[in-house]
Amino acid sequence: MAGPIRHPIDLRSLESYLNTHAPHIKTPLSAQQFGYGQSNPTYLLTSTPTGAQYVLRKKPPGQLLSKTAHQVEREYKVLKALSTAGGDVPAPKVYCLCEDAGVLGSAFYIMEYLNGRIFDDPSLPGVAAEARAAMWKSAITTLAKLHAVDPAANEGLRSFGRPNGFYGRQIKTLSTIEAAQAATRDVKTGKEVGKVPRFEEMMKFFSTTQPKDRSAVIHGDYKIDNLVFHPTEPYVIGILDWELSTIGHPLSDLANLLLPWQLLLPTAAGVSVMNGDIRCFLPDATPGLPTREEAISWYAEASGWKVKRSEMLWGDAFGFVRNAIIMQGIGARVARGQASSAKAEGYGSRVPAFAACAWRCIEMSEEERVKEERAGAKL
Known part of the structure; x- marks a missing residue:
């Protein structure tokens, strides 16, 4: 590579x-x-x-x-x-x-340098079905191991971040980044990169409706292509790209890892993020891939935290907005002539699709929250 x-x-x-x-x-x-x-x-x-x-x-x-x-x-x-x-x-x-x-x-x-396998496609092409299931389970359990790290017991992590209010801080940080990136002008055309659609509306929702606060060492961009697997065996030997790591809510990492299952969500705008290097999959079409529910259950078993469906969808929504800002940022770096990757061109055009998927997850999260409250009231 x-x-x-x-x-x-x-x-x-x-x-x-x-x-x-x-x-x-x-x-x-x-x-x-x-x-x-x-x-x-x-x-x-x-x-x-x-x-x-x-x-x-x-x-x-x-x-x-x-x-x-x-x-x-x-x-x-x-x-x-x-x-x-x-x-x-x-x-x-x-x-x-x-x-x-x-x-x-x-x-x-x-x-x-880790001598292993890196997959940019989360469906893990070229891998046998049994190994594919084991590799995804290893990705899940490795994440749970990270979230189990006690920063207070690790001298290098004691001052790594604040234990509470992660999503509130994220909202403030992402709002600042989004505004700066939106105002960036192309060095050749002078045109602004532009805002993430419905950004302020979504930030208002995230500010007023949040899952129960939790604290863990998080990676910040935990996903299959940031993992190195053993050259021949189905397990993780290394995690890469830690620049966004902090003390935060473990839901952030889990939602990011499970994003491929949500990339085919229907949206009112009729848009899709399924193009170019953005990969999604239908688990039933690929032998060995777990369902989204199986993956969440593996995490619950390994971590001891059973995630509510409304919480998971809330995390999905926030993840889509965050990824929209990441795409916007790549577009801004392209505009400034600072893009690091050979694949950077075209990422900015995916911002509206990610924003539309975020809004759909917000709607679904609210629908599930109402169902959960009604079910709780009946008990």
Whole structure:
């Protein structure tokens, strides 16, 4: 998955830095850039003397739209805390963090290269049905293990985030990011990126109707293509892309992982997010894929938390809005000439579809909440 370099890096400067700060990484190095990594350019480094391989993650070049995005320093912090704690969460080892922009133009860190399988399609093509089911269950139970981590017992995570009010903080943060991205102008045409449809209306709903507050170490973008599976066995050996990790509501991660089941939701606008690299699936059409209900039950068994249907749909709705803002952000980076991924073009056009799906989940969540309240009143 690594190939030509789209964002050049100064290998001589990097090698000089490593010779002083991480001498166990033997230089000289060769470099390739991974095709994934929408937010932060990601490179495969190979040591010429030893053949050992490493992964470098750095912030994009130039002035950034948001101070809350591209936090490679945060990725390094959580990975270091998890990999040195001796727990069950499969986190790659990290070797160094450089915050001196004079070395490569922006902050970066280097971590272990995991020799495994990464799937950009959550239906896990090319995998036998039995293995496919086991891999999805491993993804679910690995998430439950992460949510079971006690930040108070981990020195590197004690000041990682606040234990309460996650979704309230998210609403405030996403509102700020959405406004900045919407106002971004294309460097070539001068046209604004534009707002997420019905954004203020949806933020009002999320502000006034929220699930019961919970607290856990969350990944922030937990999904199949951010997991590394063993080369031949059906289990997770590593979790990647931790820049959005914090102390937050575990529903956020669960909804993000289960998003592929919701991508075919009918909406009043008649739009679909099923195009390009946005993958969805019908479980019955792919042997071994669990149903959405089975996946939720696996999480409930592993975590001890039985998620209400109205809560799950609320989390789906918030996830769709969040993904709409992510798509908007990719579009903004394209407009500014800062896109990290070779696949970035066209993502901005998917914003209306994600917003429409968010609104449909809001409607469904409210319908389920009314049913649950009526059922509770009868008991």
